[in-house]
Amino acid sequence: MREIFAGMPWWVKWVAVPLIAIVVFGGLIASIVGFVVGLLFKVLVFVVLVGGLIFVVRKFLASSSRSDW
Template structure:
């Protein structure tokens, strides 16, 4: 691979080839990034819902036990 790029200018290696790769694989890269971001968002929503459920359950269980003390 190094032999192929050996005689080429620097801008071909560092600008033209990555731009061509982005054009060719751009849709694939965008879909993978979108999938990962969507998965992280769903994970964040899941953690928030479970945390809220635990908070509500603990709040009601401590309130119901303290009402029994009256």
């Protein structure tokens, strides 16, 4: 691979090739990034909901154990 780019100017390696890659694989890259961001958001919502449930259950159990009949 180095032999192919050896005689090329710097802008071919650092500008043209990445731009061509973004044009060709841009939709794929965008869908993968969107999927990962969506998955991370769902994991964050799950963690917050489970944490809130644990907090509420502990508060309820603590308050119910104090006021025994």
